[in-house]
Amino acid sequence: MKKNLLSFGFLFLNLFCPGFSQTYLISNVNILSMENEQVLNNHSIFVVDGKIQKIAPMTEPFASNLNHVIEGNGSYVYPGLAEFHSHIPVAQNGDTQLQEEAMWMYLANGVLRVRGMIGHASHLPLKVKIDAGELDGPRLLLSGPSFSGSSVSSPEQAEQMVRDEQAAGYDHLKLHPGLEMDEFLAISKTAKELGIPFGGHVSLDVGLEASLRGGYKSIEHMDGYIEAMIPDYSRVLDSKIAGPFTMLLVNEADLSKLPALVDLTLETKAWIAPTFTLFDRYFGSKPAEEYRNIPEMKYMSAEQVQSWINAKTPYEQSGVLTKEHVKPYLEFRNMLFMTLHKAGVPVLMTSDSPQVFNVPGFSIHHEIELMSKAGMSNFEILKSGSVNPARYFDQEDEWGLIIAGASADFVLVENNPLEDLNTLKKSYMVVMKGEIYDRSELKKQLDKIEGNHKR
Structure with missing residues (x-):
């Protein structure tokens, strides 16, 4: 697949022979390996066949006949970001345009791994094509179609659904609200038997404690x-009283119940x-x-943006989303x-993209800002x-770290994150x-997406 390998920004690239993407050296960079908070200043990264073969100080010489060199000029390298709650677009009648656009938007924002959390059969060939190098995109880890009150009809059917999704090649199971306790227990038992992780929303009839003890890997x-801290649970069950997500x-x-829930x-x-x-x-x-x-929003269709507006407007019209309701709720979530x-x-x-006003890739930066405001450190x-x-x-040893032997998945930025x-x-x-993927190539792809959705 052709890549734009010309000079970009403050980086300089020497191209002397074909096969550049297979073997090259990135020199004079500062590396956040993410093993700890230490920055490896003035280092080089040697990449061979898509793997990091060696990381060494600039004072340590590499082979004198190495022709493929990227001069990092003091940039910072980190392992990239994740979107671990994504609703990957569905291919409609074989049309993969929206899927491919989402993949480019993730890459352009430094998102190198995506966990799909509402699965569809069209996601499996997308993953295969990306893994084979036929399409550009981040590493995909896929949940299958969700288990919910509308998709699950009995414990037996739930068990078979787990088996079917595991056999189809999904990496994860996603649970939505509306499950009965016996249905949840069937999902839990079968998923543990097959060794496939699961998580998602907490069904009101199941509750947080049973979900955790039943094996939820991610909440x-x-x-x-x-909900687990509300003394009168009957109020939680009444959506008109509780509001969305019990806000x-x-x-x-x-709050006296919180320490036990944390434990x-x-x-x-x-x-x-x-x-x-x-x-x-x-x-x-x-x-x-x-x-x-x-x-x-210029990277999304007018119809998609309007659908998001339509999704939020009823809550506004009902008086739920006043500052008096929203402020204490969001503050409570920060504390929690x-x-x-x-x-x-x-x-x-996780930023739940593309979901209401969260554009793939771009929404991760909003998530980061809010995590920081909540009090989480940059590291x-x-x-x-x-x-x-x-x-x-x-x-852990395959990706997510910049270490010898790991996949060459990383991002260069100007300053220390x-x-x-x-x-x-x-x-x-x-x-x-x-x-x-250099900056000009990423911009070219974003410009193309914008052009696809001209208002």
Whole structure:
């Protein structure tokens, strides 16, 4: 596949013979390996056949006949970001345009790994083509079609659905609301038997405690915690009283119950996926119409943007999304997040894109801003998008770190992300499995997507 390998930004590339993407040296860079908070200053990265073969100080000479050299000129290299709660577009009648556009938007924003969380059969060939190098895109880890009150009809059918998804090649199971306890237990038992991880929303008839003890690996949106702290659970069950995600009852939460919930989360080794930007935008007090023309919306179709506006407007019209309701709810979520995080519950970087006003790739930077505002350190934020996603799937030595032997998946930026998170918004170079995407190529692809959706 042809890549644009001309000079870009402050980087200089020497091209002397074919096969550049197979073997090359990136010199004079500062490396955040993510093994710890140390920055390896003035180092080089030697890439061979899509793998990092060696990392060494600039003072250590490489072979004198090495012709393929990228001069990093003091840039910072980190392992890239994750979108670990994505709703990957569906290919309609074989049309993969929206899927391919989403993949480019992720790459252009330094997102090198994506966990699909609402599966479709068209996602499997997309993953195969990316893995084979036939399409450009981040590393995909896919959940199958979701288990919910509308897709599950009995414990027996739920068990078969687990078996079918595992056999089809999905990496994960996604649970949505509406499951009965016996259905959930059938899913849990079968998934454990087959060794496929699962997680998602917490069904009201199941509850957080049973979900955690039943084997949820990830609690999406930090769902279930507020509900588990409401003394009168019957109020939770009434959607008119509770509101979306129980936001209208947040002031009734009994915080004395939180320590036990944190301990249970640690005991069961569950992960949390906060999706801050979803709640900030979908359930925030900013009017839906104000999102119509924000910069990244130019990469989405007018119909998609309108559908997002239509999704939020009823909540506005019903009076749910007033500042009086939204402010304490979002503050509570920040407190809950930091309590879980400080206790040692591992965090996954998630923004739920493309979902209401969250454009693929771009929304990750909104998520990062909100994680930072909640109180998370820059290093821990980067960890949630690199080391943690790999560890979640027991692939820590394969990607998510910049170490010898790992896949050559990393991003070059101008400044040190440990000091300046905004630098993550401007990737000068993206490397995915050794393939190089320079800034001009990424811009070219974004311009093409914008042109596809001219208003």
